[in-house]
Amino acid sequence: MNESFDILIIGGGINGAGIVRDASGRNLKVCLVEKNKVGSATSSWSTKLIHGGLRYLENYEFRLVRESLKEREVIKRIACDITTPIPFIIPYQKSLRPKWMIKLGLFLYDNLGGKMTIPKSSTINIKKEIPNILKDQYKTGFQYYDLQIDDKKLVELNIYDAEKNGATIIENRKVIRAKRNKNIWDIILDDNTVLQTKILINAAGPWINDILTKVIKLNSKKSIRLVKGSHIITKSLYKQKRAFTLQNDDNRIIFVIPYKEKYSLIGTTETEVFSPENPKIDDSEIDYLINSVNKYFIKQISRDNVLSSYSGIRPLIEDFKEASKVTRDYVFDLNEDDSQAPLLNIYGGKLTTYRKLAENVLLTLNKYIVVDDKNSWTANHKL
Numbered sequence: 001m002n003e004s005f006d007i008l009i010i011g012g013g014i015n016g017a018g019i020v021r022d023a024s025g026r027n028l029k030v031c032l033v034e035k036n037k038v039g040s041a042t043s044s045w046s047t048k049l050i051h052g053g054l055r056y057l058e059n060y061e062f063r064l065v066r067e068s069l070k071e072r073e074v075i076k077r078i079a080c081d082i083t084t085p086i087p088f089i090i091p092y093q094k095s096l097r098p099k100w101m102i103k104l105g106l107f108l109y110d111n112l113g114g115k116m117t118i119p120k121s122s123t124i125n126i127k128k129e130i131p132n133i134l135k136d137q138y139k140t141g142f143q144y145y146d147l148q149i150d151d152k153k154l155v156e157l158n159i160y161d162a163e164k165n166g167a168t169i170i171e172n173r174k175v176i177r178a179k180r181n182k183n184i185w186d187i188i189l190d191d192n193t194v195l196q197t198k199i200l201i202n203a204a205g206p207w208i209n210d211i212l213t214k215v216i217k218l219n220s221k222k223s224i225r226l227v228k229g230s231h232i233i234t235k236s237l238y239k240q241k242r243a244f245t246l247q248n249d250d251n252r253i254i255f256v257i258p259y260k261e262k263y264s265l266i267g268t269t270e271t272e273v274f275s276p277e278n279p280k281i282d283d284s285e286i287d288y289l290i291n292s293v294n295k296y297f298i299k300q301i302s303r304d305n306v307l308s309s310y311s312g313i314r315p316l317i318e319d320f321k322e323a324s325k326v327t328r329d330y331v332f333d334l335n336e337d338d339s340q341a342p343l344l345n346i347y348g349g350k351l352t353t354y355r356k357l358a359e360n361v362l363l364t365l366n367k368y369i370v371v372d373d374k375n376s377w378t379a380n381h382k383l
């Protein structure tokens with residue numbers, strides 16, 4: 001007989017991992033299928049920050065920033081072994097965002113999330129506090145804090161907990177077909193295993209619409225834009241344990257972050273692509289990141305300083321805005337046509353909000369399986 005589950009999740013990125021952990025702790029029979037190793041795609045190609053997203057305030061995304069700031073506190077508590085608070089400096093530049101705007105943004109950032117254990121923002125004298133890093137013209141800086149995280153570990157820890165709670169995790173197996181029946185789905189893997197599930201969750205990140213059209217054979221209701229974000233890694237550009245948030249003339253922001261003791265992580269870019277497979281940095285992205293650094297830092301870098309790079313794909317919900325202005329929030333698309341077995345498609349999301357996303361997924365499924373809000377548990381159990 002085929003094994004049968006309450007919930008089956010396609011995709012072992014952070015969203016799938018968060019959902020399988022949460023569901024397994026509520027005594028549901030749950031399975032996650034990942035075509036490679038868990039956490040091997042977008043969720044390990046990120047900027048590795050648990051952050052409120054200061055710049056989303058410019059797009060009036062108050063809901064997202066509030067939720068992200070609250071989650072930053074939760075993740076600091078439950079994943080303390082893989083997170084470190086780190087100060088970020090925004091060097092003030094007269095021709096770009098005015099001081100009042102940055103200060104207002106930081107005031108909101110300090111307060112929107114409620115009570116915080118992370119230090120509040122401040123104004124600093126760059127020459128005194130961090131001498132010999134930035135060019136002479138940068139005198140004032142605005143400092144705020146976010147968390148640095150090991151993104152891949154975050155996925156693995158969620159999966160580990162789920163397995164401890166009895167979840168079935170299948171790696172290196174691709175879901176190739178999902179057949180929908182009245183009350184049950186038949187899920188076919190690439191080794192011809194057939195699994196059954198009452199509810200199917202499509203958490204395939206940038207592959208979400210591929211799963212819909214090729215595996216489930218449904219038309220996708222939402223169109224997405226695939227936007228590649230790349231990072232370069234150089235030897236440490238400076239010794240201090242501080243990061244920089246650099247404003248560019250095109251209004252975008254680049255981070256320079258201390259990475260693994262000896263390196264600097266610099267990113268990201270935003271380039272539209274047409275396939276989620278094997279994203280790689282291109283020369284124009286390398287030059288863009290190098291130019292951002294060279295605009296601010298005394299130490300000038302060139303392509304010779306680039307030790308390595310990685311790229312990931314953001315599946316942004318298409319709303320015909322510039323990539324940097326498209327929402328980073330998550331959207332659920334619950335498909336329950338003709339009273340057939342339900343399907344939940346998960347669009348977007350961030351590492352930062354994965355836990356809350358998972359909690360909301362389970363509450364959304366309340367009408368099919370008994371999920372009690374009072375039984376939400378993941379915020380209080382260390383990973």
Ligand SMILES: Cc1cc2nc3c(=O)[nH]c(=O)nc-3n(C[C@H](O)[C@H](O)[C@H](O)COP(=O)(O)OP(=O)(O)OC[C@H]3O[C@@H](n4cnc5c(N)ncnc54)[C@H](O)[C@@H]3O)c2cc1C
Pocket residue numbers: 010011012013014015016033034035036037038039040041042043044045046047048049050051173174175176203204205206207211215228229230268311312313314348349350351352353
């Ligand atoms: C450049 C960049 C920087 C970012 N930086 C940050 C940051 O600093 N902080 C933050 O909070 N967020 C950040 N994000 C966002 C965050 O990384 C993503 O929102 C998150 O990783 C998405 O996770 P996911 O589970 O949806 O997708 P993924 O991690 O891509 O997981 C989807 C999984 O589905 C699997 N899959 C696909 N098809 C199948 C199939 N047929 N069968 C089985 N498995 C399948 C894939 O192999 C993949 O592992 C960043 C994103 C990018 C691109």
